[in-house]
Amino acid sequence: MTLNHKFLAQMRAATRSLLRRGPAVARTVIRESVKNATAMQAAAVNGAAAVAPPASNQSAYDAFSDMLADLSRLGLNSNPFNVPPLSTGAAAAGLPGHFIDASYTNDAGTRDYKLYIPSTYAGRPAPLLLMLHGCAQNPDDFALGTGMNTLAEEYGCLVAYPAQSHQANASRCWNWFSAADQQRGQGEPAILAGLTHDIMARYAIDPAHVYVAGLSAGGAMAAILGTLYPDIYAAVGVHSGLPFAAAHDLSSAMAAMQGDFRTHHTPGKSLPIIVFHGDRDTTVHPANGDELIKRRRRHPAEDVVVEPGMVPDGHAYTRTVHRKPDGSIHAEHWVIHGSGHAWSGGDTRGSYTDGKGPSASREMMRFFRTAR
Numbered sequence: 001m002t003l004n005h006k007f008l009a010q011m012r013a014a015t016r017s018l019l020r021r022g023p024a025v026a027r028t029v030i031r032e033s034v035k036n037a038t039a040m041q042a043a044a045v046n047g048a049a050a051v052a053p054p055a056s057n058q059s060a061y062d063a064f065s066d067m068l069a070d071l072s073r074l075g076l077n078s079n080p081f082n083v084p085p086l087s088t089g090a091a092a093a094g095l096p097g098h099f100i101d102a103s104y105t106n107d108a109g110t111r112d113y114k115l116y117i118p119s120t121y122a123g124r125p126a127p128l129l130l131m132l133h134g135c136a137q138n139p140d141d142f143a144l145g146t147g148m149n150t151l152a153e154e155y156g157c158l159v160a161y162p163a164q165s166h167q168a169n170a171s172r173c174w175n176w177f178s179a180a181d182q183q184r185g186q187g188e189p190a191i192l193a194g195l196t197h198d199i200m201a202r203y204a205i206d207p208a209h210v211y212v213a214g215l216s217a218g219g220a221m222a223a224i225l226g227t228l229y230p231d232i233y234a235a236v237g238v239h240s241g242l243p244f245a246a247a248h249d250l251s252s253a254m255a256a257m258q259g260d261f262r263t264h265h266t267p268g269k270s271l272p273i274i275v276f277h278g279d280r281d282t283t284v285h286p287a288n289g290d291e292l293i294k295r296r297r298r299h300p301a302e303d304v305v306v307e308p309g310m311v312p313d314g315h316a317y318t319r320t321v322h323r324k325p326d327g328s329i330h331a332e333h334w335v336i337h338g339s340g341h342a343w344s345g346g347d348t349r350g351s352y353t354d355g356k357g358p359s360a361s362r363e364m365m366r367f368f369r370t371a372r
Helices: 005-020 023-045 055-074 088-092 139-146 148-155 187-202 217-228 250-257 287-295 360-370
Strands: 098-106 109-117 126-132 158-162 205-215 235-239 273-278 303-310 316-323 329-337
Touching: 098 187, 109 139, 109 148, 109 187, 126 139, 126 148, 126 187, 126 217, 126 360, 139 148, 139 158, 148 158, 148 360, 158 187, 187 205, 187 217, 205 217, 205 360, 217 235, 235 360, 273 287, 273 360, 287 329, 329 360
Parallel strands: 126 158, 126 205, 205 235, 235 273, 273 329
Antiparallel strands: 098 109, 109 158, 303 316, 316 329
8 A cells, every 4th residue: 555654754753752751661552552453453354343443543554554564574673662563373373472574585586474483582592494385375374284383482493484476486386396496596495595594694593403394395495495505404394395306397397296206316415304295195296205315315324213103093104213323313204194295283274284193393393403
């Protein structure tokens, strides 16, 4: 919408006045304004005409909402009042943290993203997880389906959800199959790596605990980032995805999705990796999970343990653990028996989820904290 410049000038004047009274007063006043504005918006959404704001107040509310959205895009460090943005993602899940909208641009392009900042974040170095959605998904849907924000509260982890654009891919798939998007310093890997660096510059992030995970096309792109940028990411999680360089165009992509790999890749530095795949996945063949584990660089005298399991009233699974000689876990491969192309243990309110477990989100968080 076009902002009312007179109204903005009044808001700036009011802000300066509030600042002279101290940040505590300013914070209280603005939070109350947000509370009232949110109540007006909720009433309008619910059709409560009797308490809907008059037209004169509605324009003020709209302008104020836009201003808050601008503040949230700058990040909390640029918001001296710690104003919660009018985003429904965190509130809808009943979480106490902030779920803010942001955008990142570099020479390779622009991508919007959402960032969950747990309520426990207090400016001390924290882990960061980059979560890459699958085709036809978006950050809100992916956050809901994986439940990763809930775990972020538990583990004190920031979680970023980049959004693929319709302009880049009509189905919102990350372009993992494009040769141009499999090179360091260009294409979508460069955008996503730059986005990660930007968040690390804006917030207190522990550089030794930065991870990337994804589903399907997002899982394939996570594998690309782990291969091209081992200097940024400490470990990789791939759910129902494909290995790096599995394809170079649409034709080879279709073949790879059916388990026919026509390209080969010699790994460089091998990051710790956790792989989940349903054995009834008809979209991305389970052979891709096998290939992801196969292509990594193996350690001499590596110990491999196969652990079958069963979720009560849920799926059976096979967990294969690869340990280095010192006993640390370097790779895990989870095959979910009876599951298809869906996030294991996910919230069924989100798309492409299978609530029968085991929880891929919780196991990934555990793996990231302990693998090396």
